[in-house]
Amino acid sequence: MSKVNSAYTTAINFSVFLMFTAYAAYEAHGKPPKAFTCTDKMRRRNAKSEQGVSGNSPKERSPSPSPISIHHLRCAAAMSSSSAGGAAEEGAAATAAAPQQAGPVVTCKGVNGLEKVVLQEVRGSSAEVYLYGGHVTSWKDEHGEELLFVSNKAIFKPPKAIRGGIPICFPQFSNFGNLEPHGFARNRTWSVEDDAPPFPVPTSNRAYVDLILKPSEEDLKIWPHSFEFRLRVALGPGGDLMLTSRIRNTNADGKPFSFTFAYHTYFSISDISEVRVEGLETLDYLDNLQERNRYTEQGDAIVFESELDRIYLGTPSKIAIIDHEKKRTFVVRKGGLPDAVVWNPWDKKAKAMPDFGDDEYKRMVCVEAAAIEKPITLKPGEEWTGKLELSAVPSSYYSGQLDPDRFKCPGGFNQLALGGLVEVYPAIQASRQHSTSTYIRVVNIVLHADWKYDGHV
Numbered sequence: 486m487s488k489v490n491s492a493y494t495t496a497i498n499f500s501v502f503l504m505f506t507a508y509a510a511y512e513a514h515g516k517p518p519k520a521f522t523c524t525d526k527m528r529r530r531n532a533k534s535e536q537g538v539s540g541n542s543p544k545e546r547s548p549s550p551s552p553i554s555i556h557h558l559r560c561a562a563a564m565s566s567s568s569a570g571g572a573a574e575e576g577a578a579a580t581a582a583a584p585q586q587a588g589p590v591v592t593c594k595g596v597n598g599l600e601k602v603v604l605q606e607v608r609g610s611s612a613e614v615y616l617y618g619g620h621v622t623s624w625k626d627e628h629g630e631e632l633l634f635v636s637n638k639a640i641f642k643p644p645k646a647i648r649g650g651i652p653i654c655f656p657q658f659s660n661f662g663n664l665e666p667h668g669f670a671r672n673r674t675w676s677v678e679d680d681a682p683p684f685p686v687p688t689s690n691r692a693y694v695d696l697i698l699k700p701s702e703e704d705l706k707i708w709p710h711s712f713e714f715r716l717r718v719a720l721g722p723g724g725d726l727m728l729t730s731r732i733r734n735t736n737a738d739g740k741p742f743s744f745t746f747a748y749h750t751y752f753s754i755s756d757i758s759e760v761r762v763e764g765l766e767t768l769d770y771l772d773n774l775q776e777r778n779r780y781t782e783q784g785d786a787i788v789f790e791s792e793l794d795r796i797y798l799g800t801p802s803k804i805a806i807i808d809h810e811k812k813r814t815f816v817v818r819k820g821g822l823p824d825a826v827v828w829n830p831w832d833k834k835a836k837a838m839p840d841f842g843d844d845e846y847k848r849m850v851c852v853e854a855a856a857i858e859k860p861i862t863l864k865p866g867e868e869w870t871g872k873l874e875l876s877a878v879p880s881s882y883y884s885g886q887l888d889p890d891r892f893k894c895p896g897g898f899n900q901l902a903l904g905g906l907v908e909v910y911p912a913i914q915a916s917r918q919h920s921t922s923t924y925i926r927v928v929n930i931v932l933h934a935d936w937k938y939d940g941h942v
C-alpha cells in the first residue's frame with residue numbers, strides 16, 4: 486500500500502473511531518421523538534437528567550430556569566417579534582430565545598397565535614412547522630442561518646397560504662384542475678399525530694413530527710374523495726431536512742382518485758443573479774409563461790435573468806441549487822416525484838403579489854419536487870409516498886458532481902483530495918432508513934458514497 490493510501494486509511498480509521506464515539510454520545514443524549522408540549526417534554530427530560538441518563542454528572546449540570554419559564558420565554562419572544570412584523574424575523578427571534586437544552590420537539594405559538602412545532606437537532610440545526618398548512622416555515626443550519634425564504638410580507642392568517650417556506654400543493658398543483666390554485670392542503674389546519682402508523686422504513690431521528698390531514702365535510706364538497714395525508718417532517722443528525730408525504734385513499738365508495746402534488750420549496754439565496762440550478766439540463770419542460778408549451782432545456786444550467794416559471798419533466802432524483810456568492814449549494818433529493826418546478830416571479834410579478842416585497846424576488850428561488858405531468862392515481866386502500874430531502878453544503882462539493890459514481894475510488898469511497906482533517910461518520914438516519922450509507926467530510930468538501938432512496942410507490 487502506498488504511503489498516501491496508508492495515511493488515508495489511518496485517517497479514516499481514526500475518524501471512524503471518533504465518529505462512533507460521537508455517535509454513542511448522541512445515542513445517549515435524549516429520547517422522545519413524539520411531539521410534546523414544551524412543558525411535558527422538558528419535565529420528562531429533566532426527570533431523565535435527574536436519573537443521570539443524559540450522561541452529565543450532577544456537578545456538570547448548570548442551573549437552568551424551570552422548563553415552564555423556558556417555554557414561555559421562547560414563545561413570548563416569537564410572538565412579540567411577529568407583531569413587529571415579518572415572518573423571517575419571527576423565526577429568528579424564536580431561535581434566538583430558544584435555549585440549547587430545549588429538546589428535539591417542542592410545540593408553541595407562532596405568528597398570530599398559530600400553533601407551530603419547533604424541531605431542534607443536537608448540533609444546533611432547527612426547523613419550524615406550522616400546523617396551518619402543514620407548512621415548514623424555517624430551516625436553519627447549525628450556525629442558526631436561515632436556509633428557507635419567507636417573505637417579510639407573508640400573511641399568517643387563514644385562508645391565505647403562507648408566502649415562503651415549503652407550502653404543500655395538494656390535491657392539485659397550480660390550476661391543473663378545478664380547485665383553487667395549488668389545492669387546499671396549504672390552507673387547512675393539520676393535526677399532530679402522536680401514534681402515526683409505522684413508516685415503511687423506521688427513522689432513528691429524534692427531531693421529527695408527524696402531521697395528518699383528513700378532509701372536512703366542506704372539503705368533500707369541493708373534492709369528493711376521502712383521504713389521509715400523513716406528513717413527517719424530520720431533521721437529520723447533520724441538519725438535513727426531510728419531508729415524507731404518505732397519501733392514502735380511504736374512499737368507502739370503491740372509487741379511485743387522482744391528484745397532482747408539489748413541495749413548493751422557497752430557498753433563501755444571496756442574489757438571484759448569482760444562482761444556477763444544475764441537474765435539469767437537456768430535459769423537457771412545460772413553460773408556464775408560454776401556455777405550457779413543451780420545450781427542451783438547452784443551457785448547461787438554469788440561470789435567472791427574468792421571470793421563470795417552468796415544469797421540468799422526468800427529472801433525476803438529485804438537483805443542485807448553486808449560490809456562487811454564498812458559496813453554498815442546496816442539494817434537493819426526491820423520491821416518487823418525477824417533476825420539478827423552477828420559479829422566480831421577477832420584478833413585475835413580485836410587485837403584483839400583496840404578500841411579497843417588491844425586491845424579495847432577488848433573495849428567493851423555488852425549486853419544487855413535484856408529480857404533475859402524470860397525476861398519481863390511488864385505488865381505495867392504496868398509499869403513495871413522496872419524499873424530499875434537502876441539504877445545504879459548501880459549493881466546493883457540488884459543482885459538476887451530480888453523479889457521485891463518477892468519483893468513486895476502488896474502495897467504494899468517493900475520491901478525496903487528501904490533506905487536512907478527514908472526518909468519516911455513518912449517516913445515522915440513512916443507515917437505518919436505507920442501506921448503510923457513509924458520509925465523508927474532508928475540510929469543507931462533502932461527498933456522499935452510496936446514497937440511495939427508497940419508498941417509491
Ligand SMILES: O=P(O)(O)OC[C@H]1O[C@@H](O)[C@H](O)[C@@H](O)[C@@H]1O
Binds near residue numbers: 646749795826828
Ligand atoms: O401565488 P401562489 O399561488 O403561491 O403560486 C406561486 C407560483 O407557484 C409556482 O409553483 C407556479 O409555477 C407559479 O405559476 C405560481 O405563480
